Amino acid sequence: MSGFKKISSAIVAVFIVCFIVFSCSVYFQIRQNINDETSSALNQVQEMLKANMNAGDIKAVAEQSPHLSVTGFTGRLSMPANNHSDNRPIYLPIHENQYLVVRAHDTAELVQNMNLFWLVAALFFTTLSVLLFTLKVAVRQRLKPLNQLGDALQQLVDGKATNNFEDSDIKEVKRVIGQFQRLQYSLQSKERQLVKIDKKLALLQEQERSYLARELHDNVGQLLTTIKAHAYILVNSNEPSMLELSANKVQAMSQQISDAIRHLTAHLHPLVLDRVSLQQSLEKLVFEQELAQPKTEWQVSINLNKFAQEHERDIHIYRFVQEAINNVVKHADASKVWVHISGDKQGLTINIRDNGKGFDGGVIENVGMSSMQSRARCIGATCAVKSPKEGGVRVQLSLSLLDTEDLRQVNVA
Known part of the structure; x- marks a missing residue:
């Protein structure tokens, strides 16, 4: 009716x-x-x-x-x-x-x-x-504007946008139409953001494939070619000195191939999480960066003893921290880095800060930043990346396990 x-x-x-x-x-x-x-x-x-x-x-x-x-x-x-x-x-x-x-x-x-x-x-x-x-x-x-609003909603469901509304002198009708227009603009903005994210993800996939191809070709491929040459010497040479030299070369290069494959495997998936806790994995990650950057002063505080472990969520947290630290190493040119990570039964907080050159505009968008924001959304956390006036970059992640649990209960219901 x-x-x-x-x-x-x-x-x-x-x-x-x-x-x-x-x-x-x-x-x-x-x-x-x-x-x-x-x-x-x-x-x-x-x-x-x-x-x-x-x-x-x-x-x-x-x-x-x-x-x-x-x-x-x-x-x-x-x-x-x-x-x-x-x-x-x-x-x-x-x-x-x-x-x-x-x-x-x-x-x-x-x-x-x-x-x-x-x-x-x-x-x-x-x-x-x-x-x-x-x-x-x-x-x-x-009520003609409301009929037009109904048609516009149907067009919005079909993926089309419209602003064809007649003026109304009814305050409530004008308010509803205004809210619809703001909602439509927000959806269009979100859609444009999704398109940008899709493009960045496609670019990231291509970069990953290019990296794997380059590592396999330039490193593992060349080592295998050299091993093949030394294997030929081992089969056809009768000189003891040549046989000993080729055997040592094959042994050394086999170890290099093993290290390269281990490095690629860790790049694709953090196997360390399968063996130890999230806290130990993050401590190992930061420790490796400290060894690789001896001129940089690191202040590290990681306390996740009371934080409930969940493998899928821990992978996103590990990758988030890994990407944030990689950005510091690659782009910050910093002499000091602060890494503070704490978690308990209620949630998790990550603060990674440096005194490097920072960036203009207060916020920056690239594949790495988009990846961190995407991983934060996957676990229901909020992420903020800012460059304060005093310099450097501050990366923050806040995760509330209470909100996540409530959301899960709603989804189950």
């Missing part, structure tokens, strides 16, 4: 109830007025009869009254004459066994009053019809 039908049905129901109540009250009021006027006219005739006025004069007065009727009666009365009560007829004797009968006559006045009542009823229903027609036109015209 449309909004107009609901409104009109409610109005019609109210009008009908009001009309029934009004009709009943008017009808009983009319009947009461007629009874009062008829009783008053009969009382007047009774008073004239008590005053011994002759029947002719009483007849003349009664005939002029719209509330009385005068008729003749011939015969004997079975009840005492002129016993007036409850608007009963009054009998005026003329001759023996002949009487003038004065009765209450309310039909004419009742008809007159009912005609007036039906006229009022006709005006009542005419007013109702005009009101409903006016309401229909007004509702259709005033």
Whole structure:
């Protein structure tokens, strides 16, 4: 049922109830007025009869009254004459066994009053019809922007945007349309961001593939080629010194291949998380960077003893910290780095800061930053990367396990 039908049905129901109540009250009021006027006219005739006025004069007065009727009666009365009560007829004797009968006559006045009542009823229903027609036109015209809003929502579901709305002087309608337009703009902005993220992820995949191809070709491939050459010497040479040299070379290069494969494996997946806790993995990660950057002063505080472990979530946290530290090493040119990571049953907080050159504009977007923000979203955390005025870069991650648990309970429900 449309909004107009609901409104009109409610109005019609109210009008009908009001009309029934009004009709009943008017009808009983009319009947009461007629009874009062008829009783008053009969009382007047009774008073004239008590005053011994002759029947002719009483007849003349009664005939002029719209509330009385005068008729003749011939015969004997079975009840005492002129016993007036409850608007009963009054009998005026003329001759023996002949009487003038004065009765209450309310039909004419009742008809007159009912005609007036039906006229009022006709005006009542005419007013109702005009009101409903006016309401229909007004509702259709005033709610036209809402119909356009419904069409716009359907177009938005279909992936199309529109701003084709007529102006409305209804404050609430204008507010709803304004909120829709803001929502539409926000969705378009989010869609553009998703497109940018898709492009960055595609670029990141290509960079990963290029890195793997380069490592396999330039490092492992060349080592295997050299091992192949030394294996040929081992098979075909008879000189002990050459055999010993080639065997040592093969052994050394095999170790280099093993180290290279281990490095690639750690790059693809942090195997250390499969063997030790998240805290130990992060400590090892930072320690390796300290060894690789001896000129940089590191202040490290990692406390995750009470933090509940979850393998999938721990991988995202490890990669987040890894990317943040790699950015410091590659781009910051810092002499001091602060790494503070703490977690308990309620959540996790990560703060990584350096005193390097920072960047202009307060925030920067690249593949690494997008990767950190994406990993933060995956675990339901908030991520902030800023370059304060005093220099350097500050990376912060905040994870509330209480919010995550509530979200899971809602999803399960």
